[in-house]
Amino acid sequence: MDRSERFHKIIELLNRGRPVPLKRFLAETEVSAATFKRDLEYMRDRG
Numbered sequence: 786m787d788r789s790e791r792f793h794k795i796i797e798l799l800n801r802g803r804p805v806p807l808k809r810f811l812a813e814t815e816v817s818a819a820t821f822k823r824d825l826e827y828m829r830d831r832g
Contacts, residue, residue: 786815791824 786794791814798805798813810821 788824791816792828795824795828 794814795810798810807818807821811818814821814824816824
C-alpha cells in the first residue's frame, strides 16, 4: 500500500465516527507504529 492509499484508509477509518484502536490502524494500513505516526504528523501538518 503506498502513502496516498494509507492516507485514504486512515481518513476512511476516522470518518466512521467510532474510536479506532491503534492495532486496527496498523493492520489496515500494513505499516509499523513509527510509520503510522509519521503519516499522522504529515497529514496534520499539511491539513
